[in-house]
Amino acid sequence: MPKVTFLPDERTVEVRAGETALTAAWKAGVGIKSVCGGRGTCGSCLVTLASAERRAVNPPTLLEREGLLPEGEDRHYRLACQCEILGAVTLSVPPESEAVKSAPRKPFTHLPIAARPLATRIAIDVDGPNAPPPRALAERVKDAVMRTSGRRRIALGAAVIADFSRQPSFDAAQTVTATLYRERTIIQVRPGRHERLFGLAIDIGTTSIVVFLCDLLEGAILASRAAGNPQAMFGEDVISRMTHIQKDIAALGAMQGALVEAVNQLTGDMCAETGVEPHDIVDAVLVGNPTMQHILLGINPEPLGRGPYLPVWSEGVEAEAQSLGLAIAPRARLFVFPMLSGYIGGDILAAVLTRGRDFYRGTQLLIDVGTNGEVVLAHDGALMATSCATGPVYEGAHIRCGVRAQPGAIERVWVDPTGALRLATIPDPGRDKEPRPIGLCGSGVISSVAALIGAGLITPEGSLAEPGRHPALRAGPSGRAEDIVLAPASRSQTGRDIVLTQKDVRGVQLGKSSLRSGIEILMGVCGASTIDRIHLAGTFGNHLEPEDILKIGLVPRVPVARIHSIGNAAGDGARLALFNRHQRNRALSLAKRMTVLELSGRADFHELFIAHTELAPEPLAPPQATRGP
Amino acid sequence: MSQHIDAIKDFVIRGKKNDAAEAVRQALAAGTDAGLIMKDALVAAMAIVGQKYSSGEYFLPQMMIAARAMTEVIPLIKPHLIGVAAEKKGKAVIGTVQGDFHDIGKNIVRMMMEGAGYEVVDLGVDVQPEKFVEAVTKESPKFLLMSALITLTMESMRRTIELLNAGGLRSKVVVGVGGAPLSQKFADEIGADFFGEDAYVCVQSCNQRLA
Numbered sequence: 001m002p003k004v005t006f007l008p009d010e011r012t013v014e015v016r017a018g019e020t021a022l023t024a025a026w027k028a029g030v031g032i033k034s035v036c037g038g039r040g041t042c043g044s045c046l047v048t049l050a051s052a053e054r055r056a057v058n059p060p061t062l063l064e065r066e067g068l069l070p071e072g073e074d075r076h077y078r079l080a081c082q083c084e085i086l087g088a089v090t091l092s093v094p095p096e097s098e099a100v101k102s103a104p105r106k107p108f109t110h111l112p113i114a115a116r117p118l119a120t121r122i123a124i125d126v127d128g129p130n131a132p133p134p135r136a137l138a139e140r141v142k143d144a145v146m147r148t149s150g151r152r153r154i155a156l157g158a159a160v161i162a163d164f165s166r167q168p169s170f171d172a173a174q175t176v177t178a179t180l181y182r183e184r185t186i187i188q189v190r191p192g193r194h195e196r197l198f199g200l201a202i203d204i205g206t207t208s209i210v211v212f213l214c215d216l217l218e219g220a221i222l223a224s225r226a227a228g229n230p231q232a233m234f235g236e237d238v239i240s241r242m243t244h245i246q247k248d249i250a251a252l253g254a255m256q257g258a259l260v261e262a263v264n265q266l267t268g269d270m271c272a273e274t275g276v277e278p279h280d281i282v283d284a285v286l287v288g289n290p291t292m293q294h295i296l297l298g299i300n301p302e303p304l305g306r307g308p309y310l311p312v313w314s315e316g317v318e319a320e321a322q323s324l325g326l327a328i329a330p331r332a333r334l335f336v337f338p339m340l341s342g343y344i345g346g347d348i349l350a351a352v353l354t355r356g357r358d359f360y361r362g363t364q365l366l367i368d369v370g371t372n373g374e375v376v377l378a379h380d381g382a383l384m385a386t387s388c389a390t391g392p393v394y395e396g397a398h399i400r401c402g403v404r405a406q407p408g409a410i411e412r413v414w415v416d417p418t419g420a421l422r423l424a425t426i427p428d429p430g431r432d433k434e435p436r437p438i439g440l441c442g443s444g445v446i447s448s449v450a451a452l453i454g455a456g457l458i459t460p461e462g463s464l465a466e467p468g469r470h471p472a473l474r475a476g477p478s479g480r481a482e483d484i485v486l487a488p489a490s491r492s493q494t495g496r497d498i499v500l501t502q503k504d505v506r507g508v509q510l511g512k513s514s515l516r517s518g519i520e521i522l523m524g525v526c527g528a529s530t531i532d533r534i535h536l537a538g539t540f541g542n543h544l545e546p547e548d549i550l551k552i553g554l555v556p557r558v559p560v561a562r563i564h565s566i567g568n569a570a571g572d573g574a575r576l577a578l579f580n581r582h583q584r585n586r587a588l589s590l591a592k593r594m595t596v597l598e599l600s601g602r603a604d605f606h607e608l609f610i611a612h613t614e615l616a617p618e619p620l621a622p623p624q625a626t627r628g629p
Numbered sequence: 630m631s632q633h634i635d636a637i638k639d640f641v642i643r644g645k646k647n648d649a650a651e652a653v654r655q656a657l658a659a660g661t662d663a664g665l666i667m668k669d670a671l672v673a674a675m676a677i678v679g680q681k682y683s684s685g686e687y688f689l690p691q692m693m694i695a696a697r698a699m700t701e702v703i704p705l706i707k708p709h710l711i712g713v714a715a716e717k718k719g720k721a722v723i724g725t726v727q728g729d730f731h732d733i734g735k736n737i738v739r740m741m742m743e744g745a746g747y748e749v750v751d752l753g754v755d756v757q758p759e760k761f762v763e764a765v766t767k768e769s770p771k772f773l774l775m776s777a778l779i780t781l782t783m784e785s786m787r788r789t790i791e792l793l794n795a796g797g798l799r800s801k802v803v804v805g806v807g808g809a810p811l812s813q814k815f816a817d818e819i820g821a822d823f824f825g826e827d828a829y830v831c832v833q834s835c836n837q838r839l840a
Contacts, residue, residue: 039780039810039812039814039815040814062813063812063813063814239779239780239781240780243781246781302781305779305781306727306779306781306782307728307729307730307755307782389778461688461691462688463685463686463688464685478684480684480686482685506688509688600730600731601730601732601754606732606736609689610690610693610733611690613690614690
């Protein structure tokens, strides 16, 4: 069994000869970016090894030779998914291939809300075994709760008493604290008086996980933690992960387990920091995209990935946290938001929840762009959502030099008055100096395309200008410009030129058109002609310049001031539903109220899509209503 | 004579459908052979459009207006096509696979194939493997072209080929597959005859297999 050591993590794992470096990385728990999920098509899982060790792996495959592997003098570049381990070897993971570990920069917005939690606590005096009439302990506990709370219908399960019966002198007369859920179900009995109540709001994204530890009585956040979604080792996007499940159902359990373990880890850290006992965390709310919610509930998400894109389960769930493996109070509840379709999940619903009732006034759009683009249109009191296949370009994936939004990622590009290309990278929190670029993140892609169109290096049709026009334009073998050098190798952190290619621009056009066409169809179906306000949810919106998305026509024309970023709205919405029972009910009624429009198979989509590929506020060649002559 | 051909070709490449139609009328009035217009103007124009698309010079709108210009003028030429010239190069059955509703890529391939002189039977989107096999039985095409845009639906291509094998039809048809998530490796693995990386490559691959 050959041993593989990964740098810079210095983790070693034994693998069977012939297993790929990517599989080895999963086994070692090393996060390597794998956009295509190991099919050898995306080129994101680059690793390097010393040339002297090149015989410890298979020779480069056809896919690698056809692709564009960088050449190194003493380093040998390989794609981890194509690189088969034959003998002991040390592999380095360059920063641009590392799966995201860090937390998003803007984890939450504080939304003031009255604390009306679903869980409540009361201190009760329980009779001893000798108090008449003779009754089982459970009956005595129930009686005391009814007596103190004045409620007649109280449910108490054997499991709750089972937990309590493990306490010393549990059978004696004493004061205990009972925790009730929705005022009728006892979910915990603990000796002594405990007043404070805590809860978790959990936001599971495809890329990262955010957990908030909250004080339910104060309606306040005590701590928050974020981490990369550990499922990244099964592929960057949900489809890659579904493909793993399609191949081997055991992957579903592995992904669910990894997710729960990550949430527990973050929760444990926060408990240690704040002194909160896991036993006092009695409620939790979870939101995610439909795939994440399915996986968390242990439901096979495969049907979400193909037409007609239906969820296996769609209702909101109140599960016992323990049954899903969450390390909080054993009988605490976990509320998982309802889902509306294969793409419109609890995350979108939670984001809409944060908008309050004002959202229905006038005509407003809520847009969440990730690997997919979800759009909700509120018009005349009606809510309609759709999902657009924007492709992962807006997350920096499938872009030659694309990276996630992380320190060193180019987030903004502009052309100065002398015509020189200038750029700004996402700062490294630990350092003052702006890091040298490692690649382009989603907002950097949009920003560069908008700036380069403005400077005439890219035409509104999306073609790169003639190579002679600007020194950054580089010609390919055909004589046409093939790419634009944003940062030469000498100035990049990767030692490679950071470029925007013609193909990248085409990807941006496809993604842009998909979103815009979806918006146009939604507006058409709802009878909306103008938009009053646009809310951009998610990390994508955080880094964007509204001017840029207007310039390339990603969204319909509105005054710039009417576009605003609402940050991690999914997590904010989860907290609302945690703090306030009315908000949780509202989430359920929103799910009933919102309708979903399926774009695939619509006759009007084709023409709109073609016309909106142009990178202009409005298409130069308006879509034709009918096909043919 | 050749200036008529060149003009038509140029108008189609630039997507000027009215100009192209006018040029075709003039060419026919001047006695230009309809078969020659088809082959040297239209088919040649679409080949260049395909090349421009492949190289990144053209994108969907440019490709689409060119294809539209072509479909505009074909009815003008058709009545004048006689005998050999009227014969199509061959028949192709095309469709997007089961569970997949993406049709833009598939439509482009269809138009490029038509532009190259093939007769195309379009089964639409969300086509079950059984439907593909049924069409192969009924239409006896030279080519079966399948498109998939989602990784999860690619497996349906494998099932279709397995069904063709089981029905003894596999040797009677050339199978081409395409779509963003596909690769040559996948095409080889499922036993397809070729992987059409884009519409242009697909038409080229079909042309090569005609010879």
